[in-house]
Structures are given as C-alpha cells and as structure tokens.
Amino acid sequence: xxxxxxxxxxSWWVRLNAQTTDKTxxxxxxxxxxxxxxxxxxxxxxxxxxxAQTEPRAEDVLIVYLTRTGNTEAVAEIIRQEVGGExxxxxxxxxxxxxxxxxxxxxxRENERGYVPPLKTKVGDIGExxxxxxxxxxxxxQLPPPMKSFLHDHDLSGTTxxxxxxxxxxxxxxxxxxxxxxxxESDILxxxxxxxxxxxxxxxxxxxxxxxxxxxxxxxxxxxxxHLAQKPE
Ligand SMILES: Cc1cc2nc3c(=O)[nH]c(=O)nc-3n(C[C@H](O)[C@H](O)[C@H](O)COP(=O)(O)O)c2cc1C
Numbered sequence: 408x409x410x411x412x413x414x415x416x417x418s419w420w421v422r423l424n425a426q427t428t429d430k431t432x433x434x435x436x437x438x439x440x441x442x443x444x445x446x447x448x449x450x451x452x453x454x455x456x457x458x459a460q461t462e463p464r465a466e467d468v469l470i471v472y473l474t475r476t477g478n479t480e481a482v483a484e485i486i487r488q489e490v491g492g493e494x495x496x497x498x499x500x501x502x503x504x505x506x507x508x509x510x511x512x513x514x515x516r517e518n519e520r521g522y523v524p525p526l527k528t529k530v531g532d533i534g535e536x537x538x539x540x541x542x543x544x545x546x547x548x549q550l551p552p553p554m555k556s557f558l559h560d561h562d563l564s565g566t567t568x569x570x571x572x573x574x575x576x577x578x579x580x581x582x583x584x585x586x587x588x589x590x591x592e593s594d595i596l597x598x599x600x601x602x603x604x605x606x607x608x609x610x611x612x613x614x615x616x617x618x619x620x621x622x623x624x625x626x627x628x629x630x631x632x633x634h635l636a637q638k639p640e
Contacts, residue, residue: 465491478603500501548580564592573603
C-alpha cells in the first residue's frame with residue numbers, strides 16, 4: 408500500500424538510543440496460568456479443568472488492532488485462527504496521510520503534544536470480553552496515538568489484556584509499557600512482538616508467504632507459553 412517515499416522522517420530512528428529495551432509483561436493472570444500448568448503436571452486428571460481456567464472461550468475474546476500496511480492485521484488474523492474471537496480494526500475519524508514522511512511528522516507532533524486522535528471505532532460492550540488482544544505497530548518507538556485513543560475511550564479494568572506488536576526491526580520501544588500505564592486495572596499478559604515491514608524502505612506487507620508461516624509458529628509458541636491456546640499436535 409501507499410507510494411514509496413524516501414524518508415527524511417528519521418526522528419524515531421534517531422531517538423532509538425534513548426529508548427529502553429522490550430519489556431516482558433506478566434502479571435497475576437500469567438502467574439495463575441503458571442500455577443495451573445504446574446497443577447496439571449502434578450495431577451494429569453486436572454488437565455481439562457486447568458485449560459478451562461486459562462484458555463478463554465472464543466466468544467469471550469476480542470482482537471483489536473491498528474494496522475497501516477497489513478502486518479499487524481496478519482498477526483491478528485493468525486491469533487483469530489489459533490484462539491478464536493472477534494477482530495476489530497481501529498479506524499480514525501480523519502485518516503492519516505498516505506505519504507510516509509507526512510505520517511511520520513504528524514505522529515511526531517501528536518506524540519510531542521500528547522494528542523490522541525478521535526476514532527470512528529467504538530466497542531460498546533468491551534467489559535463483556537474476558538480477554539482483549541491489543542495489536543499495534545511500533546510508531547516513533549512508542550505506542551501509536553490511535554491505540555492510546557482506544558485505551559482512553561475504553562475501560563479495560565478487570566479484563567485480561569494481551570498486547571502484540573509488529574515493527575520495522577527496532578522492537579516495541581515504550582509501547583508495551585504504555586499499555587501497562589493506560590490499563591492499570593487490567594491483568595496484562597506477556598506480549599508478542601515480531602518484525603513486520605519497513606515502509607521507510609519500501610517494505611510494506613512482509614508477513615506473507617513463508618514469513619507468515621514463521622510468524623504463525625512464533626505465535627503458537629507464545630500462546631502456548633501464556634496458556635492461551637494449546638499447540639496443535
Ligand atoms: C509513522 C511510522 C513510524 C514508525 N516507527 C517505527 C519505529 O519507531 N520503529 C520501528 O521498528 N518501526 C517503525 N515503523 C515501522 C512499522 O512499525 C512496521 O512497518 C510495522 O510492521 C507496520 O505495521 P502495519 O503493517 O500493521 O501497519 C514505523 C512506521 C510508521 C508508518
């Protein structure tokens with residue numbers, strides 16, 4: 408998607424050194440899942456009960472994601488296929504410019520001012536979901552402003568939140584930490600991150616073909632680790 412542009416918008420790149428490294432998140436629910444898994448190994452008859460405690464039912468799962476060039480959406484779709492649930496794409500009231508340099512500048516300005524853009528997307532009954540996956544690309548080594556808008560607009564208190572990310576090869580930056588800050592009353596599980604495209608260099612949808620199979624395997628390992636889904640035999 409979008410016309411290729413030779414970027415001068417290198418602000419996130421330059422700021423990279425100031426960023427902290429990716430942070431693994433695991434909280435109460437994750438520990439509970441670990442305890443359940445231990446119980447399973449000690450008492451194999453409890454397998455089904457333990458699964459029921461840790462794996463959300465498909466109808467209770469929401470997968471909310473922001474995508475521009477399709478990589479985060481590709482991961483969202485893999486998660487849907489592995490766990491089930493409903494996918495919702497975050498749409499803005501006023502879409503970002505198609506030009507890469509223009510969006511980089513705009514996001515930079517929004518981050519500096521703490522501006523969160525109004526969204527078209529509203530999920531009315533978000534409290535009814537047990538587990539909400541939140542997917543986003545790294546932008547400016549941060550959580551993209553529209554995902555901040557979504558978390559301002561929706562109360563995820565008491566909900567299990569599972570972040571996932573694609574990036575151009577520079578990691579999640581502060582994005583996972585910001586999810587924790589914006590969801591103080593949620594149980595936040597270990598996040599997933601993988602390399603997606605790099606629009607700056609003309610690489611748009613990268614999670615396709617063999618790369619998609621690789622990412623599916625990474626997602627399955629992660630879901631198994633967090634006890635959100637069983638790895639297929
Ligand atoms: C405005 C903007 C800023 C970006 N900033 C970063 C960044 O700071 N670090 C990084 O690794 N990739 C960065 N990228 C690349 C995206 O994170 C990467 O291409 C991601 O896979 C895109 O996901 P999508 O296809 O779902 O939109 C940026 C892309 C855009 C459009």
